[in-house]
Amino acid sequence: MDNHFLTPLFMPRSVVVFAGPDEPERQTRQARVLRAALTASPGPHPVQFLHGDTTGTLGELARSRADLAVIALPSDEIAAALEVAGRIACRSALIISDGIEPEQAAQLKRIARREGVHLLGPNCLGFQRPHLNLNASAAGPLAAEGSLALVSQSGALTSAMLDWAQQNHVGFSQVVSLGPNAAVDLAQVLDFLATDTRTQSIVVYLEGISNPRRFMSALRSAAHAKPVVVLKAGRRSAGNEAALTHSRAIVGSDDVFDAALRRAGAVRVRSFVELFSAAKCLAARYRPVGKRLAIITNGGGPGVLAADWVSEIGLQLGKLSPEVARTLAPKLPALASLTDLIDLSAAATAEHFRAAIDAAAADPAVDGLLAVYAPQIGSDATETAQAVVAAKALTAKPLLGCWMGDASVLEARRVLNQAAIANFRTPEAAVGAFGNIAAFYANQQLLLQTPPPMSSLAQPDVEAARLLIESVLAERRRTMTEMESKALLAAFHIPVTQTVLARSANEAMMLATQLGFPVALKIDSPDIAHKSDVQGVALNIQSGAAARDTYNEMVARVKRLQPQARINGVTVQKMARSRRGQEVCVGLVTDEAFGPTIVFGAGGTMIELIADRAMELPPLNQFLARRLVERARVSEALAEGRGGGAPADLEALERVLLRVSEMVCEFPQLREMDINPLIVDETGAVAVDARVVLQPGPQTGIARAFDYPHLAILPYPARFEQVWPLAGGGEVTVRPVRPDDAQMLQDLVRGLKPESRYFRFASAIKELPPGLLARLTLIDYDREMALVAVYCERTARDDGGFDERERIVGVSRIITNPDQTSCEFSLLVADDFGGKGLGSRLMEGITDAAREKGLSDIEGLVLTNNADMLKLMRGLGFTVKPFPEDPDFKLVTRSLS
Secondary structure, three states: OOOOHHHHHHHHOOOEEEOOOOHHOOOHHHHHHHHHHHHHHHOOEEEEEEEEOOOOOOOHHHHHHEEEEEOOOHHHHHHHHHHHHHHHOOOOEEOOOOOOHHHHHHHHHHHHHHHHHHHHHHHHHOEEEEHHHHEOOOOOOOOEEEEEEEEOOOHHHHHHHHHHHHOOOOEEEEEEEEEOOOOOOOHHHHHHHHHOOOOEEEEEOOOOOOHHHHHHHHHHHHHHHHOOOEOOOOOOOOHHHHHHHHOEEEEOOOHHHHOOOOHHOOOEEEOHHHHHHHHHHHHHOOOOOOOOOEEOOOOHHHHHHHHHHHHHHOOEEEEEEOOHHHHHHOOOOOOOOOOOOOEEOOOOOHHHHHHHHHHHHHHOOOOEEEEEEOOOOOOOOHHHHHHHHHHHHHOOEEEEEEEEEOHHHHHHHHHHHOOOEEEOOOOOHHHHHHHHHHHHHHHHHOOOOOOOOOOOOOOOHHHHHHHHHHHHHHHOOEOHHHHHHHHHHHHHOEEEOOEEOOOOOOHHHHHHHHHHOOOOEEEEEEOOOOOHHHHEEEEEOOHHHHHHHHHHHHHHHHHHHHHOOOEEEEEEEEEEOOOOOOOEEEEEEOOOOOOEEEEEEEEOOOOHHHHHHEEOOOOOOHHHHHHHHHHHOHHHHHHHOOHHOOOOOOHHHHHHHHHHHHHHHHOOEEEEEEEEEEEEEEOOOEOEEEEEEOOOOOOOOOOOOOOOOOOOOOOOOHOOOOEEEEEOOEEEEEEEEOOHHHHHHHOOOOOHHHHHHHHHHHOOOOOHHHHHHHHHHHHOOEEEEEEEEEEEEEOOOOOOOEEEEEEEEEEEEEEEOOOEEEEEEEEEEEEHOOOOOOHHHHHHHHHHHHHHHHEEEEEEEEEEOOOHHHHHHHHHEEEEEEOOOOOOOEEEEEEEE
């Protein structure tokens, strides 16, 4: 049960092929290509060809039993062949076809589900597994073996990528072509590749997603274990419509998709060419780094082009520290310059390049290196490339090359390719490739954030907010008035300007006088979304008479411009406190694919013209809120202070963002929100105006840890945290696992007796491999759950004090099975904590979590000779029975109903 459920599909031990008659003229085009592919690359897996009209008893057909059935038949014969595959106990099937309509595709999915078959296709080119010499595809010759996986929702791009890879010495661990209406979807393939030891990095071409939560779950899991680069179609509206037509899946907003990829820890590229560049870097297996790129060049012009592009895409020019520059200067030509670029001048030789690379690689102020070579009289392109190759062996930092020109540098490029140094023809392409490496590092920091739905700030008045939302929806309204919107913000402790509703001109005059001048007047109507569109805002009113006259003029004007609008009156509020405050906007949009998304940017009346907005998926914590602010252009003005004033209070702004995140998590009814302007200065932040749009939804108020269907990322389930006493004394804190638990989990495994490790992992491992360790600590709480027991050890010091160290002493885990109704569990307890009741408590806790997820059964495998574990399982009410696939294991199961 440790194998991924797609192992029979992508790593079959035997294959049966339904490809029609032996005569080529009676076969489909896909069948002819498939036969040629399988014949040209016979692997260790037996392959048997069957006709589509295979007859005989099931007993006779059973001799054709295989892990994988590949079907390449006319559309009217596919369903029958899939049924035959199920009846001869094939565990997976691949349909290589095109032109299958959605209705027929849905029928094939139903057949596969009924027969218990994992189905890849239809409308796809299949897949390749080079290390198995398996080419179950119509995508052309088998690719070279490598560590890069390619997953594409376009057959044409799959073929083009394979053709490019052949000429650029790029090999693949796996190539998967996914078409529209796929049964095995992109999320499931990513989930398989995340655990595939042959795959070190992943490239994805994406047109649409069928299940955003499942996609984010799988992408986060894969990107935590290895680099993932995504090219998405449909960046503009026309492309979105074309992608929707082609993939028949959800596309969503391009800006929100950017935010989703960042949060998942993946990197997005914008063009097919850039995807190839990223593939080069991934194939070279560069480790992720920061954004400081040192440029070493023998030509000022090419170096300046590279430096310009560094600035253009938000990187930093890596400059040598003064002491390193002083040491390096005597080793370079007299005309060399080390001020910004490392410009070696036209007189540079291979030795000069080598000296400069060695110096930059050892400098802590540099994260990555780019060697730019331009053909010069007296220089040797190949010799210089060899010097770069020699330097690469001595540094772990990314080292890229750009050998400009053509005929005179061909051999040099071959030298760089053989050494797996990603090299490019233009400085811009090379810098862009490094940008992908740096973006991966930055996004990994976002990926590691697992905030809970509620922050550590003061508890909001959730009940008052819930009643307010329900009352508006009960009136069949969708847009809250300004006063209702501000009341909602106030319930979550977001500072708002005092606002009072005036229902007559005289009331407006009296209220303005009581509040103190200057004041602002705004029309109050449930039918007017944007007050400025009907000139429904008046600022800096300085007297009672002016307030009275403004009320009359505003109401008359709005009635003329929008006669059908209901008018409650005019709100009166004191003008915001500081003229030096910066106007920003905090808001919420709901994306078709990824759901609610928090937006931040410049605010005020020019918001649409400025078009400054950054996005982040909820839930947020302080780190994510700060990164969200930094991505907006207005962040520079906030840091500098407006008009020469003091810098804005960024912590106050972050608190507002956290509060909005809490609202979004708690109330699925929130569809849109605009807090604009939110004025931020050195004393804090205050919401001057607000607009909230609702949508009918489930009952407000989240009751359980997993009840967040409206979010693309499930929050950290903090409600499972508790303190448990131990038998014999002491206590442990039990909580859901977090990404920063990796080292403690590794220490737990290393500290086990060899027998204990073997009982848990059925192998002689001494520690967890990095990929598996990452997989076990950054989990998607939507499809799995892990509880860790943390014990605090106290060690006495010589001075009479104590040192405290936390250690994980137990972990229980469940992973939802592909049937989405059952789960598989695992349990591990430190040897020195055996007999304290910890194992049974962890199992009870994880069983409760499985029950709360709505699962019906929990199961696991236990080694037959693990008597203590089997005794514990029987004591907890599990049924123990033989495991048919391996007599060394017992299958233990328990119903959760």
